[in-house]
Amino acid sequence: AQKITQTQPGMFVQEKEAVTLDCTYDTSDPSYGLFWYKQPSSGEMIFLIYQGSYDQQNATEGRYSLNFQKARKSANLVISASQLGDSAMYFCAMREGLDTNAGKSTFGDGTTLTVKP
Amino acid sequence: NAGVMQNPRHLVRRRGQEARLRCSPVKGHSHVYWYRQLPEEGLKFMVYLQKENIIDESGMPKERFSAEFPKEGPSILRIQQVVRGDSAAYFCASSPPWEKGGTEAFFGQGTRLTVV
Numbered sequence: 001a002q003k004i005t006q007t008q009p010g011m012f013v014q015e016k017e018a019v020t021l022d023c024t025y026d027t028s029d030p031s032y033g034l035f036w037y038k039q040p041s042s043g044e045m046i047f048l049i050y051q052g053s054y055d056q057q058n059a060t061e062g063r064y065s066l067n068f069q070k071a072r073k074s075a076n077l078v079i080s081a082s083q084l085g086d087s088a089m090y091f092c093a094m095r096e097g098l099d100t101n102a103g104k105s106t107f108g109d110g111t112t113l114t115v116k117p
Numbered sequence: 118n119a120g121v122m123q124n125p126r127h128l129v130r131r132r133g134q135e136a137r138l139r140c141s142p143v144k145g146h147s148h149v150y151w152y153r154q155l156p157e158e159g160l161k162f163m164v165y166l167q168k169e170n171i172i173d174e175s176g177m178p179k180e181r182f183s184a185e186f187p188k189e190g191p192s193i194l195r196i197q198q199v200v201r202g203d204s205a206a207y208f209c210a211s212s213p214p215w216e217k218g219g220t221e222a223f224f225g226q227g228t229r230l231t232v233v
Contacts, residue, residue, distance in 0.1 A: 037224070045160075045208060045224035091159055095222070104150055104173055105210075105222060107159035 003027065004092055006108035013082045014116050020067070021077040021111045023092030033095045034075040035105065036066065040088040048090075051075060082115045089113075121211050122191075123225035130232050136196040136203070138228045142211030149192045150222060151184055154206040166192060199232045206230075 005024045013019035025034065036048040051059045051066045059066040067076040079086055089112050093105040122141040130136050142149050147167055152160040165173040166186035177184070181199075186192040196203055206229050210222040 035222075043206060043229070044226040045210075047223065093160075104162045104165050104176075105160075106162065107152075109159045 003106045004094055004108035006092055006111050008111045009109075010112045010114070012114050012116060013079075015084060016081055018078060018080045019082055019113065021079070021090050021092075021113065023075045023077065023108060025073050025075060025092075025094045027073075027094065027096055029096040031097055034066070034068070035093040035095065036064070036075075036077045037091045037093065038086075038088045039091060039110070045091075049077065079113075084115050084117060087113060087115045121209055121223050121225035123207075123209050123228050125228060126226060128228055128230045130199045130230065132200060132232055133198050136199050136230055136232075138194040138196075138207050138209075138230070139191045140194070140209030140211075140225060141191040142209075143223055146211035146213050146223075148212045149186050150210045150212075151192075151194050152208045152210065154208060154227070156205075160208060163194075196230075199230070201232050204230055204232045 003026050007022055011019060011021065032053045034051045038046040038048055049059050049061045049064045049066050051068045058068050063080045065078045067078055075092060077090060089110045091110045092108040095105045121143055124139050128136055140149060149166045151163040153163055154160045162176040164171060164177050164184045166184060168186055169188050181197045183195045194207060206227045208227045209225045212222040
């Protein structure tokens with residue numbers, strides 16, 4: 001079974017509007033972390049935001065926020081006030097077993113976001 | 118404040134040659150991960166190493182691929198006798214141990230391997 005599911009292969013958003021990128025996950029481990037990364041056309045992986053499974057509040061980093069719904073196993077990324085430079089591929093990832101040194105992450109297939117002027 | 122450094126950024130090899138990809142983690146990070154990204158796909162885990170130890174190599178192909186993270190020097194991902202299907206972007210990530218706040222993994226810029 002897919003551990004990370006990103007159901008939106010492509011998304012469009014108007015500049016200055018907000019957009020939500022969906023991510024659902026599957027794990028039986030009570031300790032895990034959820035990550036979002038941005039991959040622009042230049043190819044590098046840019047860390048955006050992190051949410052730990054025990055965190056009580058939703059993570060926020062500037063214009064990025066993570067809508068963490070633990071019971072539904074979803075970790076959607078919200079980008080507010082979209083900018084043209086936000087056009088990129090976005091990956092959701094999960095790392096299980098944070099209370100050990102097991103650190104590998106499982107990535108979703110990504111969502112391509114295009115911001116329209 | 119150097120991040121994860123990978124070199125080379127681009128590597129072209131003929132079929133049958135060897136490819137060596139290098140990764141220097143963030144200073145103080147003892148955990149290194151290698152991922153492969155095929156075109157139009159997400160990253161797939163290959164191997165997780167700590168200094169001088171392979172912790173998890175469940176994502177490594179059984180043949181031709183090997184990885185090391187010596188006590189001194191960078192981590193090396195080695196692909197012997199490359200084939201066209203090895204063409205991909207290879208990313209290295211590093212993180213500190215969990216007990217030192219190791220939650221995020223920091224990625225290098227990747228090495229794009231092209232096999233001709």
